[in-house]
C-alpha cells in the first residue's frame with residue numbers, strides 16, 4: 001500500500017499555453033519538451049485503513065488549502081480507477097523552488113501519479129500514466145516518458161498524452177538555468193491558460209504550433225542546435241506576447257529576464273551558441289551544447305540579478321524507487 005516515485009521537471013521547447021478543454025487539460029496545441037535531470041521531485045504515497053483524510057506534506061510542511069485540494073482531487077481520480085476509498089498520506093520533496101516557472105507541478109504530478117497508482121497495486125502503461133498525470137497538471141504528462149518528449153494534443157482524455165521522441169542519450173544538450181527569483185508567481189499557469197484566448201495574438205500562435213513542433217522534432221533528431229534555438233526563442237516570445245496582451249495582462253518577465261535574453265543574443269553574435277527560453281515565470285533557461293555549458297554558466301553568473309545557475313541535462317522518465325535502502329531511511 002506504499003510506493004515512492006521520482007520524476008524530473010521538464011522545459012518546454014514548444015509550449016502549452018491555452019486549453020481546448022480546460023476541465024480535461026486538453027491543450028490547444030501540441031508541445032515538445034526535454035526532461036531535466038537536475039530538477040526532480042520524490043513522492044511517497046501510502047494508503048492506510050486508519051487514515052481519515054488525505055494528508056499531504058510538501059517540502060517538510062503540511063500543504064496549504066489549494067495544493068491540498070489539487071492533490072486530493074488527483075488522488076480521487078486514482079481511487080476511482082482502483083475502486084477504493086482509502087485515504088492517503090503523501091510526502092513530497094522537490095530539489096528546486098515551487099511555482100517560479102520551473103515546472104514544479106509537472107514533476108510533482110508525474111511522481112504523484114506513479115506513486116499513487118503503484119501504491120494501490122496498479123501497473124499502468126506509460127501512455128495511460130501520462131494521460132492520467134495530465135489531469136493533475138497539463139505539463140506533467142511530458143515528465144512521464146524519458147528524454148525528449150512530444151505531447152500530442154489529442155481530442156479526448158485517452159488520446160492527449162506524451163511520448164518519448166528521443167532518449168536522453170540522444171543529445172547531451174545542456175540547459176543552464178538562471179534563477180532570478182524564487183518567489184511564487186502571482187498568476188499561476190491555470191489562470192494564464194484561461195486568459196490566453198483573450199489575446200488577439202492567440203490564434204496565430206496556436207495555428208503555427210504544429211509546424212513548430214514538427215520542425216523542433218526534426219531539430220532534436222538531427223541534433224541541430226541553431227534550428228532548435230530558432231524555434232525555442234520564437235515560441236517563447238510568442239507565448240509571452242500572449243500573456244502581455246491577454247485581458248487582464250500578465251507580465252512574467254522582469255528587467256533581469258530581459259537583460260539575460262539580450263545578453264544571450266549578444267553572446268551568440270560573438271560566436272557562443274546559446275539560445276533562451278522562458279516558461280511562466282522570470283527565470284531563463286539557456287540551451288547549449290555540453291562543450292559550451294561552463295562558459296555559458298560563467299557568463300550568466302556574472303550578470304547582475306542572477307541568483308543562481310544550475311546545469312540540467314536530458315533526464316529520464318518517471319520511475320519507482322526503492323526506499324527500503326539505505327537501511328533506516330524512512331521518508332514518512
Ligand code: DP6
Pocket residue numbers: 011012014015016017031103104105106136137138139140188189190193279280
Ligand atoms: C509555460 O498548466 O502544466 O510551463 O502550473 O505547472 O500546472 P502548472 O503548468 P501547466 O502549464 C505549463 C505552462 C508552461 C509551458 C509548458 O510547460 O508547456
